[in-house]
Amino acid sequence: MAKQGAASYDKLIFELSSPGRRGYSLPARDVPATADVVPAKYRRKDAAALPEVSEFDVVRHYSRLSRMNYGVDTHFYPLGSCTMKYNPRLNEDMARLAGFLRLHPLAPEAASQGALRLMHELGVMLAEVAGMDAVSLQPAAGAQGELAGVLMIRAYHASRREKRTKVLIPDSAHGTNPASTALAGYDVIEVKSNADGEVEIDDLARHLDTDVAALMITVPNTLGNFEPRILEITGMCHAQGVQVYMDGANLNAILGITRPGDLGFDVCHFNLHKTFTTPHGGGGPGSGPVGVKAHLEPFLPTPVVVKKDDAYALDWKRPKSIGKLQAFWGNFGMLVRAYTYIRTMGPDGLRAVSENAVLNANYIMKRLSKDYDVAAPGPCMHECVLSARRQKKHGVTAMDIAKRLLDLGFYAPSTYFPMIVEEALMIEPTETESKQTLDQFCDAMIRIAREAETTPGLVHEAPVTTPVRRLDQTKAAREPDLKWMGGSGRPPSPPTSAPIGDMGGSGRPPSPPTSAPSA
Amino acid sequence: MAKQGAASYDKLIFELSSPGRRGYSLPARDVPATADVVPAKYRRKDAAALPEVSEFDVVRHYSRLSRMNYGVDTHFYPLGSCTMKYNPRLNEDMARLAGFLRLHPLAPEAASQGALRLMHELGVMLAEVAGMDAVSLQPAAGAQGELAGVLMIRAYHASRREKRTKVLIPDSAHGTNPASTALAGYDVIEVKSNADGEVEIDDLARHLDTDVAALMITVPNTLGNFEPRILEITGMCHAQGVQVYMDGANLNAILGITRPGDLGFDVCHFNLHKTFTTPHGGGGPGSGPVGVKAHLEPFLPTPVVVKKDDAYALDWKRPKSIGKLQAFWGNFGMLVRAYTYIRTMGPDGLRAVSENAVLNANYIMKRLSKDYDVAAPGPCMHECVLSARRQKKHGVTAMDIAKRLLDLGFYAPSTYFPMIVEEALMIEPTETESKQTLDQFCDAMIRIAREAETTPGLVHEAPVTTPVRRLDQTKAAREPDLKWMGGSGRPPSPPTSAPIGDMGGSGRPPSPPTSAPSA
Amino acid sequence: MRYLSNTGPEQRAMLDVIGAASIEALLTRVPAKARLARPLALPAAAAEMDLVREMRALAAVNADAESYTCFLGGGAYDHFSPTVIDHMILRGEFFTAYTPYQPEASQGTLRTIYEYQTMIAELTGMDVANASLYDGGSSLAEAALMAANVTGRTEIVLAAGVNPLYRHVTATYCQGPGVKLRTVPAPGGAVDLDAAKKLVDLKKTAALVIQTPNFYGCLEDVAAAAEIAHAAGALLIVAADPVNLGVLEAPGRLGADIVVGEGQGLGVPLSYGGPNLGVFAAKKELVRRMPGRLVGATVDLDGDRGFVLTLQTREQHIRRAKATSNICTNVALCALMATIYVATLGKQGLVDVGELSAAKAHYAAERLSAIPGVSLRFPAPFFKEFTLKLPVSPDRVVGKLLKQKILAGVPLKRFDKALGDCLLVAVTEKRTRAEIDQLADALGTAVA
Amino acid sequence: MRYLSNTGPEQRAMLDVIGAASIEALLTRVPAKARLARPLALPAAAAEMDLVREMRALAAVNADAESYTCFLGGGAYDHFSPTVIDHMILRGEFFTAYTPYQPEASQGTLRTIYEYQTMIAELTGMDVANASLYDGGSSLAEAALMAANVTGRTEIVLAAGVNPLYRHVTATYCQGPGVKLRTVPAPGGAVDLDAAKKLVDLKKTAALVIQTPNFYGCLEDVAAAAEIAHAAGALLIVAADPVNLGVLEAPGRLGADIVVGEGQGLGVPLSYGGPNLGVFAAKKELVRRMPGRLVGATVDLDGDRGFVLTLQTREQHIRRAKATSNICTNVALCALMATIYVATLGKQGLVDVGELSAAKAHYAAERLSAIPGVSLRFPAPFFKEFTLKLPVSPDRVVGKLLKQKILAGVPLKRFDKALGDCLLVAVTEKRTRAEIDQLADALGTAVA
Numbered sequence A, B: 001m002a003k004q005g006a007a008s009y010d011k012l013i014f015e016l017s018s019p020g021r022r023g024y025s026l027p028a029r030d031v032p033a034t035a036d037v038v039p040a041k042y043r044r045k046d047a048a049a050l051p052e053v054s055e056f057d058v059v060r061h062y063s064r065l066s067r068m069n070y071g072v073d074t075h076f077y078p079l080g081s082c083t084m085k086y087n088p089r090l091n092e093d094m095a096r097l098a099g100f101l102r103l104h105p106l107a108p109e110a111a112s113q114g115a116l117r118l119m120h121e122l123g124v125m126l127a128e129v130a131g132m133d134a135v136s137l138q139p140a141a142g143a144q145g146e147l148a149g150v151l152m153i154r155a156y157h158a159s160r161r162e163k164r165t166k167v168l169i170p171d172s173a174h175g176t177n178p179a180s181t182a183l184a185g186y187d188v189i190e191v192k193s194n195a196d197g198e199v200e201i202d203d204l205a206r207h208l209d210t211d212v213a214a215l216m217i218t219v220p221n222t223l224g225n226f227e228p229r230i231l232e233i234t235g236m237c238h239a240q241g242v243q244v245y246m247d248g249a250n251l252n253a254i255l256g257i258t259r260p261g262d263l264g265f266d267v268c269h270f271n272l273h274k275t276f277t278t279p280h281g282g283g284g285p286g287s288g289p290v291g292v293k294a295h296l297e298p299f300l301p302t303p304v305v306v307k308k309d310d311a312y313a314l315d316w317k318r319p320k321s322i323g324k325l326q327a328f329w330g331n332f333g334m335l336v337r338a339y340t341y342i343r344t345m346g347p348d349g350l351r352a353v354s355e356n357a358v359l360n361a362n363y364i365m366k367r368l369s370k371d372y373d374v375a376a377p378g379p380c381m382h383e384c385v386l387s388a389r390r391q392k393k394h395g396v397t398a399m400d401i402a403k404r405l406l407d408l409g410f411y412a413p414s415t416y417f418p419m420i421v422e423e424a425l426m427i428e429p430t431e432t433e434s435k436q437t438l439d440q441f442c443d444a445m446i447r448i449a450r451e452a453e454t455t456p457g458l459v460h461e462a463p464v465t466t467p468v469r470r471l472d473q474t475k476a477a478r479e480p481d482l483k484w485m486g487g488s489g490r491p492p493s494p495p496t497s498a499p500i501g502d503m504g505g506s507g508r509p510p511s512p513p514t515s516a517p518s519a
Numbered sequence C, D: 001m002r003y004l005s006n007t008g009p010e011q012r013a014m015l016d017v018i019g020a021a022s023i024e025a026l027l028t029r030v031p032a033k034a035r036l037a038r039p040l041a042l043p044a045a046a047a048e049m050d051l052v053r054e055m056r057a058l059a060a061v062n063a064d065a066e067s068y069t070c071f072l073g074g075g076a077y078d079h080f081s082p083t084v085i086d087h088m089i090l091r092g093e094f095f096t097a098y099t100p101y102q103p104e105a106s107q108g109t110l111r112t113i114y115e116y117q118t119m120i121a122e123l124t125g126m127d128v129a130n131a132s133l134y135d136g137g138s139s140l141a142e143a144a145l146m147a148a149n150v151t152g153r154t155e156i157v158l159a160a161g162v163n164p165l166y167r168h169v170t171a172t173y174c175q176g177p178g179v180k181l182r183t184v185p186a187p188g189g190a191v192d193l194d195a196a197k198k199l200v201d202l203k204k205t206a207a208l209v210i211q212t213p214n215f216y217g218c219l220e221d222v223a224a225a226a227e228i229a230h231a232a233g234a235l236l237i238v239a240a241d242p243v244n245l246g247v248l249e250a251p252g253r254l255g256a257d258i259v260v261g262e263g264q265g266l267g268v269p270l271s272y273g274g275p276n277l278g279v280f281a282a283k284k285e286l287v288r289r290m291p292g293r294l295v296g297a298t299v300d301l302d303g304d305r306g307f308v309l310t311l312q313t314r315e316q317h318i319r320r321a322k323a324t325s326n327i328c329t330n331v332a333l334c335a336l337m338a339t340i341y342v343a344t345l346g347k348q349g350l351v352d353v354g355e356l357s358a359a360k361a362h363y364a365a366e367r368l369s370a371i372p373g374v375s376l377r378f379p380a381p382f383f384k385e386f387t388l389k390l391p392v393s394p395d396r397v398v399g400k401l402l403k404q405k406i407l408a409g410v411p412l413k414r415f416d417k418a419l420g421d422c423l424l425v426a427v428t429e430k431r432t433r434a435e436i437d438q439l440a441d442a443l444g445t446a447v448a
């Protein structure tokens, strides 16, 4: 029954295609037809097999598909570490002003002053928020901000003729931390966290030596707790000439309360698509500006937006720069949104954001602490991590709970992240949610805890109201079907499991979804 | 189960309200606070009890409510007589250009030339489409177009010192026809239709006399058939000095094929929200321009948009005009949309619209003619009317079929209209729907016909996938609950059943929905 | 033909099923004599990008309230409108849906209308509000006819301050039923109550109609008018702008039997005067005589709360010639805009909008009337709009200020010969002090 | 604070449940020494209408492609984009959703990505495409690193015609892994194949990289490049603009092992260069070494078709330091724009866009090179973009034409000293003959 009505829609755009149908209208050619402007050898031999549909087909198809999604607009989205707050409509309007939306990146600087000014001002505002000396807006997302940050640290050490090969990262870190660090050419060394997700100071001390280039940690940490000994930690590092990088993904917890720079960090990145309300868009685009202290400024990505007198310009003469991260200047559209948001909130508003984010998270943690194990004692900051250990005893896993929530009208928390917590359920409500919504969510969670004991079958059955239920992940990985093959049903022949020069690409199916972190 | 998840959302905005919560931000007062600018005697004693919610509350609430609707964007909408075709997005964009959307109706004419020019050109284009000599864009909807048309006929007869008191209207007519005619001060005389919904020529002849001011008929008629003897009919009328009015709601059937003017009509209105793709908006706004032959032009509503040399103006000096229908010039936003549509389609496109509308309707009629009784033999024009007579024998009514369609992912046809057809199901597919969609719909209708015979219970149970099911209409009318009373559940005390000077307003509950026409 | 679906082969296949040789064969009932033998004489189809270019140019020649500073009123106002409104009404499920005749598939629309009815009833202080009529003008006309029907009387007495455009519409609607209109003068801006008392007839008068603030911006004494009307057994119809009712007393609390108004100020774009929002509210005794749709709460098969169109026996699709009105399509989407507007601004927001507008209007009146030769035309108190008397032709002043991208106001000559030297100026919360000062400076120069 | 929910009383009630005296009491773990004792030094909160006014002014200063005639290219193009795209991506269920980690609640996004992968694979002629990377530059960088990993080699050979901005990004990404970059000259505009053959090393070269049309607009011989690369056991990486591939041969059909590109032309707004759309496609043998997300079709509990993120063991959230890339957030919404673009334009539309652009570009080249002193800098065939040699400083010419609201082209000085006298001109299907003629006339005058 859940699959009746609109929910049962099961078409792909290709399956609506009808030869000769048109969804567009272009003007007729108004220039002479210069024969073979494109020599035959460069021409496509046979036309690409693309859909042929009407404009109405497009509108109805994508309207229907959209209804198969949960979005922040339609559902509470307590996805930990993702800061799924309300995406203001005003941001969308401002990013669509023709002067911004239709501006070409290679337009003369003199003709782009409005855009350059916005970028310059946003950089200054972000630096103030993080207590940093300079900011680059170029990174396209948090992970790229990490790469940029670590590369700057690398360039810094190199400039001081220091060969350091290791970067320390807590075992509780987000996957992009080790991935970005490895990409920057460092050996990743895991530092243990204690039960509260805090860095084991002794373990850290043990690892700290002159071969360590940096320590990269997330504040508040991925258990939602603030490192109480953070000043000590950054101090220890600096004593060894080790740079400290703060993953700023959780900045929503500390706006106007404390600043990475004041905590002793040398570098930190921002996720504008988290703290600063640019929409997640189903996976992106985001924006991951990176802020640094003065000693790292020479290494910022090129170009840097500079202000000379009352004119703004792109400064390309940056001999020590780590280079470019993407072709142009950054995800400008996201910058306009973040700028609009900061201007809308003001200093008091931003601080109220963090205060309410913290309040909401603690309220949820408190209300659920009887029925679920709490990963680390509170007070937490902007998010809290629960463990479904207890429910697991009844055979109900974190994933089962996540699926059941879908039926009750909520998106799911992040599951199985951080990895140091068994059956982790990571819950981040954000400040834009109301007490009423939090109460509805807590009631649902408590109801599920009861069901786990009394009617676990119900939870295992879930979800029953969604268009599809519990998809076969193993089949998906064993017989990859990554594009539409004319509905022949026949999946493309599976990839040869061992490509030439394989350097670790595993042929085996991925670890089952129950243990795949989602954040 | 159908009521789980998002579908189960049951809040009103008032029920989200929390004292002191804000959803807006206005600038601080920048002018001196002139004390009591508004004398106390005019001031509200106690503040209006309005919602107090955040902007996010608003966005999530209305996003969720929207998901409880079926729209043309999301569902096939075969609602007869309503021409539920695709509403082009380009129309929406053009109507939102600041030069149109933010233009004040009392801006100087010299500063409104773009708007006036668009109106003038649209009037000319509509006149061409209908074969009329002049068009007024002022009527806000079809019904107001009817009122304007009948008032012009009235003024015309008066100008010729003729006292005519009656207007003839077929019994198959839409309710607005008699209602508008009565409002214009005429006695409405019903003319019989034959089984095919065509005017009984003899019955018409019997009624035609010098006391008749006009005949108002719909072409194609409400059974979707074209009056084969229409020229004869308009001729008969003119012979008696009777004006003929064509209800243009079904114009989508004849664009570029024939024109009301060429069929002998003196007046006809357009429903821009049907034929010309302006959206229905959940009930409005629409636009109902009215076209007339030259002899009626002096009576057009004031003001009329005129062109002098290259300048456009509003002509207020219209001594014979029937007057104004709404405060300003017409539903301009809808005019921009219709103009955009006509310019997009061009003459060939508009003709193709009608050809495909007719083709689609005949295809459905043919495919369903085995399983349902057809009200009138084909070929039909843009819509066809079926009767659920046969299904009724199994206790399955037109309404049951409509409800069952909702479960199968389709909106319902118009039901119980026209009233001359028993258990009427009026189906208008429009030209924007594809054969694939029509086939899915026909398959569903045939499936329901089978269910009516084999498992009628299933059909009576329907709908089961919607947020609510089979609402109690009688309770709604007996104990009117027309506004939120603080959720006390207590409905307002029912209206005193017999207001002073009652002139027919009935105290009895409305005839049950099964017989309430929906179009 | 990007809006059409059928391809040649599909048409062929469908014709085969139908058993017709061609689409032409389906059109045989259309008399050959009346067939159009040529293509329609219309401009050829325009490609999307070409049409956009052309429409932009057409829109650009208009002096809109975004690129000009707007002090125009007279029934349409440049009030602030939160952006969320347009984002929400662009949800296809809202704007591409039809009238909610199938309640199970229309709860979204039905709920928003129920919210709207509640908000309007609360603002106007009335028992019930309908789902909307076309605009303020036709709402007043419908109210006049309703009053005549309810009372069985044949005359409507209107205050001279009622928007002349509304009076014009009312006169049009009253032709058929033969209802007579009479006007009470308003020499001081507000209606002359003594004259009203004389004009209101114990037998003939169905209703007394006033508007507050009226067309000239003056506030009327609703309670006094109610006394006069009721003393004669007539109804009191009040026309009011709902966006003012966060600050101004609800007419219902002062004795109005029917409240109508133009709801455009509640988040509906100016759009050159349409579509607008016809507000209509009344006492509950009159509900079964009201024009337009009504949404009511009820329960469904499972006892869950649900909403439906109700009391439809008043309407044309059931009552036909005997219906309370001929209206069918209304302005539902504009009512939705107003609903979202009121939800977003809310209890405090409507107070702020009213207070800001009034404060700025009075600041403007002060600045402008300080200009030599310029004065307030009427002594009566006003709210956000006022009538100025100018020493030179208002049309000329308006023309001069237009060049400075200022829409200075509405010259009243067209509406009332006697006010040929007057300019109607409206000031909303959107106007900044700087803009008002610019207006004052520019107008000062223009009349100097 | 219209974006915040909790009121004072609600905060109080929540604190009571928590058992905390104040919000401050929840922040005790933040070291007092590091607490910010002052408010952030940021501009005060701006009301919606004030901020809109300010932002409009800021945007108005820019010479955007709507108010100016744009002939700029170099990796971003002013192609036509149907309006339906923006209407669809503004559906909250799309743009406010997260990465589809919960497939049951994300089928909308997952299906669109699967459609996107299919479209890109078809256009590029490759077996598999991923769900998107950041932009063309980072896509090329990821391709280079992937080639190094797959082959176990340490050098990448790039044609000089590869967009210098992409080469810059690639160099940045290659620092860490220590992969070396070498460049093959392109004296005639297209890459010197003999030089390439010499430079490609049998042991060290992981991949040969070409772009076609290249940065200067010239078309490259992909098949010949493939031969050279494969002969050395290296991969061929081709950078291509997918919007051209309705007309130009799919690189996959010519031997490319990896195809990357900037997908902005597929309906993604210019937006001053970001967000863009990083296209990435490869042979199926390489799928488990690919960076970025992949969506696959599978079945659900009831046997119904459904879609999921798959082969995630390549990704950072599972493989961490050993992941094929560090990418997490990608540009899903831009990929959705491209999906809707390709769906709307479709099979014929992409051919029309390519043919129109090419025809107009060649018409422009003819008109411009007819100007005395102006000539085409390179003999190689081009598609929609070409390099002009000017007799006077390109910067000065650009400056002059800017005053006439024409964005004439991109001066190449910044990218290649040797081309200091060159201007890169791009012409899309959006440019009319009239606009091209204006450009020619204005440029003629500017260089005269």
Ligand SMILES: Cc1ncc(COP(=O)(O)O)c(C=O)c1O
Pocket (backbone or CB within 6 Å): A081, A082, A141, A142, A143, A144, A174, A176, A177, A218, A247, A249, A250, A271, A286, A287, A288, A519, D327, D328, D329
């Ligand atoms: C803690 C943390 N660090 C880094 C990232 C990576 O940021 P992005 O997805 O923008 O690359 C995320 C995002 O999920 C995160 O939660």
Ligand SMILES: Cc1ncc(COP(=O)(O)O)c(C=O)c1O
Pocket (backbone or CB within 6 Å): B081, B082, B141, B142, B143, B144, B174, B176, B177, B218, B222, B247, B249, B250, B271, B286, B287, B288, B519, C327, C328, C329
């Ligand atoms: C045949 C017919 N006539 C008249 C009307 C009334 O038009 P409107 O709803 O625009 O007032 C309609 C609309 O339903 C109709 O179908």
